[in-house]
Amino acid sequence: MADPNEEAAAQSAAVTEEDPNKLTNARVLANLHRMFGEDAFTDVEEPYGLLTATTTRERIHDIIETLQADEEMQLNFLTTMCGIHYPDHEGKELGMIYHLHSLVHNVRLRLKIFFPIADPVVPTLTDIYATANWMEREAYDFFGIIFPGHPNLIRILNVEDMDYHPMRKEYPLEDGTREDKTDLFFGR
Amino acid sequence: MAVNDTLAGTHKIIEEAREQQHNQLIPTVNDFNQELTTLNLGPTHPATHGIFQNILQMDGERIVSGVPTIGYIHRAFEKIAERRPLYQITPLTDRMNYCSSPINNMGWHMTVEKLLGITVPKRAQYMRVIMMELARIVDHLICNSILGVDTGAFTGFLYVFQEREKVYEIYEEVCGARLTTNMGRIGGMERDFTPVALEKLRKWVKEFPAVMREFQSMFDRNRIFMDRTQYVGGITAEKALNYGFTGPNLRAAGVDYDVRVMNPYSSYQDFEFDIPVGTNGDTYDRYLVRNEEIWQSLRIIEQALENLPEGPYHADAPHYYLPPKQAVYQNMEALIYHFKIIMGEIEAPVGEVYHSVEGGNGELGFYLISDGGRTPYRLHFRRPCFIYYQAYSEMVVGQSLSDAIVTLSSMNVIAGELDA
Numbered sequence: 001m002a003d004p005n006e007e008a009a010a011q012s013a014a015v016t017e018e019d020p021n022k023l024t025n026a027r028v029l030a031n032l033h034r035m036f037g038e039d040a041f042t043d044v045e046e047p048y049g050l051l052t053a054t055t056t057r058e059r060i061h062d063i064i065e066t067l068q069a070d071e072e073m074q075l076n077f078l079t080t081m082c083g084i085h086y087p088d089h090e091g092k093e094l095g096m097i098y099h100l101h102s103l104v105h106n107v108r109l110r111l112k113i114f115f116p117i118a119d120p121v122v123p124t125l126t127d128i129y130a131t132a133n134w135m136e137r138e139a140y141d142f143f144g145i146i147f148p149g150h151p152n153l154i155r156i157l158n159v160e161d162m163d164y165h166p167m168r169k170e171y172p173l174e175d176g177t178r179e180d181k182t183d184l185f186f187g188r
Numbered sequence: 189m190a191v192n193d194t195l196a197g198t199h200k201i202i203e204e205a206r207e208q209q210h211n212q213l214i215p216t217v218n219d220f221n222q223e224l225t226t227l228n229l230g231p232t233h234p235a236t237h238g239i240f241q242n243i244l245q246m247d248g249e250r251i252v253s254g255v256p257t258i259g260y261i262h263r264a265f266e267k268i269a270e271r272r273p274l275y276q277i278t279p280l281t282d283r284m285n286y287c288s289s290p291i292n293n294m295g296w297h298m299t300v301e302k303l304l305g306i307t308v309p310k311r312a313q314y315m316r317v318i319m320m321e322l323a324r325i326v327d328h329l330i331c332n333s334i335l336g337v338d339t340g341a342f343t344g345f346l347y348v349f350q351e352r353e354k355v356y357e358i359y360e361e362v363c364g365a366r367l368t369t370n371m372g373r374i375g376g377m378e379r380d381f382t383p384v385a386l387e388k389l390r391k392w393v394k395e396f397p398a399v400m401r402e403f404q405s406m407f408d409r410n411r412i413f414m415d416r417t418q419y420v421g422g423i424t425a426e427k428a429l430n431y432g433f434t435g436p437n438l439r440a441a442g443v444d445y446d447v448r449v450m451n452p453y454s455s456y457q458d459f460e461f462d463i464p465v466g467t468n469g470d471t472y473d474r475y476l477v478r479n480e481e482i483w484q485s486l487r488i489i490e491q492a493l494e495n496l497p498e499g500p501y502h503a504d505a506p507h508y509y510l511p512p513k514q515a516v517y518q519n520m521e522a523l524i525y526h527f528k529i530i531m532g533e534i535e536a537p538v539g540e541v542y543h544s545v546e547g548g549n550g551e552l553g554f555y556l557i558s559d560g561g562r563t564p565y566r567l568h569f570r571r572p573c574f575i576y577y578q579a580y581s582e583m584v585v586g587q588s589l590s591d592a593i594v595t596l597s598s599m600n601v602i603a604g605e606l607d608a
C-alpha cells in the first residue's frame with residue numbers, strides 16, 4: 001500500500017501544476033468585474049465553492065445575455081432559477097436566484113436579485129433561454145413575481161383560480177388557528 | 189415607474205397571455221375546407237404513463253400545436269420541506285422520480301452532508317453507488333420497455349419487469365422498502381449490506397446481462413421498432429441545451445454532459461465507465477443511449493462490488509445519524525441524541541448549498557438555503573423532467589399522434605418529478 005502522506009503530496013502537487021488557463025472563481029469574478037463594472041455586483045461570496053453575487057434587476061437580463069454569448073467563460077447553461085421570499089428584508093422582500101453553468105469549464109455562477117414585494121417585476125429571460133419559460137411561470141405561480149414580456153405567464157402547478165402565491169412566507173404550512181397540533185414543549 | 193402602473197401593466201400582460209392561450213385552444217380555419225381538430229390527450233390516458241394533459245391541434249394526422257398542462261399531482265414538496273427537519277425530507281424526495289427513488293434519497297443526503305461538512309466513509313459511498321446504479325438501471329429499463337409497449341411490443345416489457353422485481357427485492361433486503369425507499373441516512377447507510385443482500389446482488393449482476401441481451405436483440409435491429417422510432421421526436425444539441433436538457437435526453441443529442449463525471453460525488457471518480465452519446469437526439473438514439481447506460485451502470489456495480497472497502501457504513505455524525513437502538517436503552521447520550529433527532533430539535537448551520545446528482549433523467553439538483561433553523565429556509569429542487577418537458581410541445585409539431593406518444597415515453601417524463 002502506498003504511503004498516505006505521499007499520496008496527499010502527489011495530489012497537492014497535481015493541484016499546483018494545474019493548467020493556468022483553468023477558469024477559477026477568481027477569474028470568473030475578475031471577468032465579471034471587467035465586463036460589467038465593479039459596482040454591478042455586491043455581496044460576492046463563495047459558499048461551498050460556488051461563486052455567488054448579488055446584482056440588480058435592471059442589469060440581470062443584460063448580464064445573463066452577455067454571459068451567454070461570452071466565448072471565454074461559456075456560462076451558457078441555465079441550470080435553474082427560483083424565487084425566494086425574505087419578509088424581514090424591507091424593500092428587498094422578494095428575490096430571484098439564477099444558477100448558470102459552464103459545461104465546458106465546469107464552473108457555476110449563482111446570481112441573485114432582490115426587489116420590493118410591492119413591485120415584483122423582473123425582466124423575462126425567455127428571449128435568451130427557452131428553458132426559462134416554465135421556471136418563470138413557477139416563480140410567478142409560487143411567489144407572484146411578474147415577468148413582463150413572458151409569452152404565457154399563467155400558473156403552472158397550482159390551480160388557475162388560486163388567488164394567492166403559496167410559497168410566500170406569510171402562508172404557513174398548517175392552519176395557524178389549529179390548536180390540537182400545537183406542541184407546547186417542543187414547538188413546531 | 190409608479191408601482192401601481194407597473195402592476196396594472198403587468199396584470200394586463202397576464203390577461204393577454206391567458207386570452208392568447210385560450211384562443212390557441214379554439215380551432216381556426218387555416219385553409220378553405222380544412223379545419224383543425226382539437227384533440228384532448230390526457231390528463232389520464234393509458235399511453236401517457238402519468239397524469240398530464242396535452243391539448244393538441246391536429247391537421248388530419250399531423251400535430252399543428254400542443255398546449256401542455258401539468259400540475260395534476262402537485263404536492264407542494266418545496267413548501268412542505270420548509271416545515272420538516274432535514275431527515276424527514278427524504279421521503280418527499282422518494283416521491284419525485286419514483287422509478288429511481290434511491291438516487292433522489294442519496295442526492296438529498298449528500299446535499300445535507302455537504303452543508304454540514306460530513307465526510308462519509310468509503311464503504312458507505314460505494315454502497316450508495318451500488319444502490320444508485322441499480323436504481324438507474326431500473327429507471328432506464330422501465331423507460332425503454334414502456335417504449336416497446338407504446339410501439340406495440342409487450343413482450344420485452346414483461347421480460348424486464350421480472351428483473352425489476354428482483355432489483356426491488358434487493359432494495360427490500362437493503363432498506364425494507366420497494367418503491368418509495370427512503371434509503372440511507374444523513375451520514376451513510378442505515379445498515380450494512382446483509383449477506384443475503386450481497387448474495388442477491390451478486391446473483392442478479394451475473395444473471396441480468398443475459399436478459400438484457402435478450403431484450404436488446406428483440407428491439408435494437410427490429411425493423412418495425414426502428415421505423416417507429418428513428419427520426420421521431422428529434423432535437424438538436426443547441427436546442428436541447430437551450431431548453432436545459434440533461435441526462436440521457438441531452439446525451440442522445442450528442443452532448444456528453446454527465447454529473448457523475450463532471451462533478452464526481454460519492455467516489456464516482458474511482459470507477460471506470462463510458463458516457464454513451466447519440467447523434468440525432470431522436471427517440472431511437474434515446475433508446476440506445478439508455479441501453480448503453482444500463483451496461484455502464486452494470487460495469488460500475490461490478491467494480492464497486494469487487495472493491496467494496498471494509499469499514500464503517502456511516503459517518504460519525506451523532507447529531508444526525510441515529511444511535512443504535514440498543515444504546516438508546518442503555519446510554520444517556522444515545523438517548524438524548526435519539527430524542528433530539530426524532531423530534532427535529534437539531535439546528536442546521538447557516539449556509540446555502542447547491543448539490544446535484546445524475547438522476548435517472550438528468551441533473552437532479554437540490555438548492556438548500558438554511559438560516560440556522562431546524563428546517564430549511566428554502567429548498568428548491570431542480571427537477572430534470574420539469575425542465576425538459578417544456579420542449580415536448582415543440583418537438584411533436586409536425587408529427588403524427590402515434591409518434592407523439594412514442595416521443596413522450598422515450599423522454600421518460602415522470603409525473604411525480606414533473607409536478608413535485
